[in-house]
Amino acid sequence: MVSIGLFIIIYFFICNWIQIYYLFGNLIKPKVRLKIVNGKGLAEKLHKKTGLNLTIKSMPEENKMIGFMVSTKPFPPVMIFSEKLYTSLNQDEFEWVALHESGHYLMWHNLKLILMQFCILILGLMFLNINNSLLIITPLIAFLLGFIYIKLAIILEYQADYFAVTNMDNPKGMITGNIKMSKVNQKLMGGNSFLQGLIIAVSPEERIRMAEEEIKRRKKIER
Numbered sequence: 407m408v409s410i411g412l413f414i415i416i417y418f419f420i421c422n423w424i425q426i427y428y429l430f431g432n433l434i435k436p437k438v439r440l441k442i443v444n445g446k447g448l449a450e451k452l453h454k455k456t457g458l459n460l461t462i463k464s465m466p467e468e469n470k471m472i473g474f475m476v477s478t479k480p481f482p483p484v485m486i487f488s489e490k491l492y493t494s495l496n497q498d499e500f501e502w503v504a505l506h507e508s509g510h511y512l513m514w515h516n517l518k519l520i521l522m523q524f525c526i527l528i529l530g531l532m533f534l535n536i537n538n539s540l541l542i543i544t545p546l547i548a549f550l551l552g553f554i555y556i557k558l559a560i561i562l563e564y565q566a567d568y569f570a571v572t573n574m575d576n577p578k579g580m581i582t583g584n585i586k587m588s589k590v591n592q593k594l595m596g597g598n599s600f601l602q603g604l605i606i607a608v609s610p611e612e613r614i615r616m617a618e619e620e621i622k623r624r625k626k627i628e629r
């Protein structure tokens with residue numbers, strides 16, 4: 407019984423550590439206020455592109471460039487960005503992150519992630535139930551399944567980035583935005599590649615490649 411509890415706690419922590427640490431960690435700080443921001447004047451443009459009435463909030467996190475879509479359909483879309491991200495990015499760069507988070511909402515990603523987490527959890531519990539003798543390595547199995555979840559969840563990140571880059575006015579914003587972000591966030595991870603492997607995101611290098619390909623594609627169409 408204890409090991410099942412331990413399994414569930416470790417598994418959910420591995421799956422959601424970014425949200426727990428950076429989102430929840432910030433929100434439970436005393437005197438933290440989320441403030442509604444205007445999305446760099448993009449709200450109207452984004453509404454035309456996505457049909458969404460977005461609420462864009464910022465939280466007073468000054469060291470990391472992070473953003474979250476914290477809602478899912480059928481609830482109204484709400485995205486939260488760190489102050490550092492919001493103030494560091496220009497309009498074109500911010501359009502990328504806002505479209506990325508909008509993509510998550512439009513494609514029901516949060517709901518899909520919750521379902522994925524529960525399906526993998528149930529598989530893990532069934533496996534442990536069959537192999538009682540394995541209880542001693544329960545934490546390892548929880549970690550492995552959490553890792554598998556992260557790798558699967560990255561597929562949705564590709565979808566959100568693809569949605570963003572193909573809908574951006576200026577895909578160069580995704581390139582410069584990622585250069586800024588990787589500089590700031592590398593410091594945050596201390597260049598720790600182990601932690602980097604536990605982040606549910608497309609790497610900055612790959613995002614830059616996606617943007618370059620989109621720029622090439624648009625040039626071809628123009629010709």
Ligand SMILES: [Zn+2]
Nearest residue numbers: 506510563566
């Ligand atoms: Zn994302």
